[in-house]
Amino acid sequence: MKPAAFDYARPKSWDEALKLIADGARPGAGTQSLGPLLNFRLAQPPTIADLRHLPDYAGVTVVGDVLRISAGTTHAAIEDGVVPGRLGEIMAATARRIAYRPVRNRGTIGGSLAHADPAADWVAVLPALGGTAIALGPKGERRLPLGTFVLGIFETALAPDELLRAIELPVLPAEARWGHWKFCRKVGEFSKATACVLRVPGAKPRAVLAALDGPPLVIEEASALVADPEGEAKRIVAKVEGLTPWRTAIAETALRHAVKDAS
Amino acid sequence: MSRISVSLTVNDEPATVEVEPREQLADLLRGKLMLTGTHVGCEHGVCGACTVEIDGVPARSCITHAGACDGASVRTIEGYGDDPVMAALREAFTREHALQCGYCTPGMLVVARDIVRRLPDADEARVREELAGNLCRCTGYRGIVRAVLSVLADRKKAAA
Numbered sequence: 001m002k003p004a005a006f007d008y009a010r011p012k013s014w015d016e017a018l019k020l021i022a023d024g025a026r027p028g029a030g031t032q033s034l035g036p037l038l039n040f041r042l043a044q045p046p047t048i049a050d051l052r053h054l055p056d057y058a059g060v061t062v063v064g065d066v067l068r069i070s071a072g073t074t075h076a077a078i079e080d081g082v083v084p085g086r087l088g089e090i091m092a093a094t095a096r097r098i099a100y101r102p103v104r105n106r107g108t109i110g111g112s113l114a115h116a117d118p119a120a121d122w123v124a125v126l127p128a129l130g131g132t133a134i135a136l137g138p139k140g141e142r143r144l145p146l147g148t149f150v151l152g153i154f155e156t157a158l159a160p161d162e163l164l165r166a167i168e169l170p171v172l173p174a175e176a177r178w179g180h181w182k183f184c185r186k187v188g189e190f191s192k193a194t195a196c197v198l199r200v201p202g203a204k205p206r207a208v209l210a211a212l213d214g215p216p217l218v219i220e221e222a223s224a225l226v227a228d229p230e231g232e233a234k235r236i237v238a239k240v241e242g243l244t245p246w247r248t249a250i251a252e253t254a255l256r257h258a259v260k261d262a263s
Numbered sequence: 264m265s266r267i268s269v270s271l272t273v274n275d276e277p278a279t280v281e282v283e284p285r286e287q288l289a290d291l292l293r294g295k296l297m298l299t300g301t302h303v304g305c306e307h308g309v310c311g312a313c314t315v316e317i318d319g320v321p322a323r324s325c326i327t328h329a330g331a332c333d334g335a336s337v338r339t340i341e342g343y344g345d346d347p348v349m350a351a352l353r354e355a356f357t358r359e360h361a362l363q364c365g366y367c368t369p370g371m372l373v374v375a376r377d378i379v380r381r382l383p384d385a386d387e388a389r390v391r392e393e394l395a396g397n398l399c400r401c402t403g404y405r406g407i408v409r410a411v412l413s414v415l416a417d418r419k420k421a422a423a
Contacts, residue, residue, distance in 0.1 A: 100396025
């Protein structure tokens, strides 16, 4: 289908972009998720504010122990290694399995997170990596923990007048262990269950269970899961409401695989 | 209904067209510039038929708004001229029976060229993974995979 009519705006400054958003415009980045929703007419905004030409829209900067990834950084750039170090390895492997390369060439990490599709890869992975979402609003920047950023289906902690500006993640040591498993019957399709486990020496393991039609389930203290993946995966998945038996089975499988890969 | 003027480069030729902001790049190419080699399949980014090059990399023209392409450089299947990789791929697609109805072929070729240039060491599994975003309902993919692998192998041989 073709989208309902909308106006197109290309703001030149972040202030201008925020004004457009305040007036009801929908922010657009790579539009790889928004585009289909527009074509299906599930989204019918009056205006699209195209953020792609704003200063510092994309790119990665290192500030001490923290990496700041501008929201407009594409999945393809991350796949190709724009994020350095062990964190970059983990993120590159994640990015490579998002949809397809032509989608990754335009789709962005910030767009994906702010869109908050429960099945999206960054929605599952970023809470496991810890760190902070940087929101930009009329009063300036605000810091939101990634663990509680996605609140529900297409719902985030961003206020209606805010834009997602960047993501800050802690640098990881080379010894950090990572497991990420998602269930897709075909390469690139939406996941039916995703699990991630991060183990950093000297810190408590962290796990995420996602892609279950709701917000990601973030387990900040996953020692029990690492110690007894079989039993604990069952206990964790049992807490998720409304799952069909097959979904329960693959969610448990996802957690077990993620633990194994991170060991 | 508002209309905007979009100036872009298509196959090395400058073009300026009046469009509705809701129009997609695929509509602009096919409807305004009569470049009908770009095919429109699913219109939500899944089937890959509409894949073209935008600013040097493959992208879906069915979920990229025309307005967003103001200032962009676009290359469609009509624009590869004597590009040596595309020439080799066209020949290999013919030889390996990598198409029947041809609907997916323009998108397949754009992605195949990206695979050959970006992943010179790709094996069959990787080629299949990279082609997963382009659906073909005729061939069962075997011919397409063979065509891409044969171009990769020929280029390796030529470089050795």
